Amino acid sequence: MRYTAWAAGTSIDSPVYLDANVLVGATVSRHPLYTKAAQLIGELLASQARILVSLVAVEESVWALANISYCQLYRQPSDARFSQSIYNRCREEIFQKYGPRMQAIGLMLRDWSDAGVAVEVVPKTDADFLSVCDLTPRYMRDYKLTTADAAHLALAETHAASFVTADSDFQRVARQAPPDTLAVVHLVP
């Protein structure tokens, strides 16, 4: 695994698997990574890269939008605790006030695809799915990753040449992992 801290102009090998934090990072403005995330997405679209997304990434992205909406609705700081039980209590208000934004990631992917961007969902085949099932617990154990992060890595390892993420844990993983063809492209402020 190779590691690259992304800067404008850095080339990214296609196909490219996008972590949820990058999808959210380019959709939500004003945060420290926003400009870089948006520029990176622009570079990928301009270079006609194949974009790989997963249900795990979409699920996390929608959760992030619910989290942001909760903080704005109840005037909480952005790092306020947001749990499943809080979400259950506030779900109705969140969707009442911010319902349309909860579709933002899905609409974005749909518009990219309609415009001609190669957006592909992974895993693609039963065999790929089984590979991801095998790799996910292995990465949880070997690299001390959460379930979702291990799944992202397994999905990227199985399908992509590059894994674009804002999660600094993958810098550590790239150091620990044996050399192979996957490049971890890290979005840093």
Next chain:
Amino acid sequence: MSNLTLGRLRIGVSLEPYDSDVGQGAARASIGVRLESGERLSDLSRRFTDALRGSLERSGFPQPQEFKPHPERTGWLGAVVVAPGILVRAHEFEERYGGIDLGALRSRMTPAIFKAFVRHIGSVPGRPDLDVDEISAIPEVR
């Protein structure tokens, strides 16, 4: 909502504040018009024409290209045309597109991809203290 008829086309005109991305419905021209303080009739007419052109284009009626290609030259009444049919207010333009090399990206994208790109980036307002990695993590213990 009032209705106007131009030729064979019926146009709904709302007195609600205009949205930055009007007329999403296919084959429907829905235009919000708001009279700003001190606004001249010619300004209102220009806004109406631009919104109508955007709506018609999105509804499948291609319009002759009149938009100037550079966003910094297309501001009117505090709004900016980022791509045909994508209008944002000036402060939103700075917030969403400031620091991004739109000109270089546009030159390497098809118009459709550029429009899809600018339509979505920064479309949800966040905060300077936001950690996008932290908020994207779903708690593993529920």
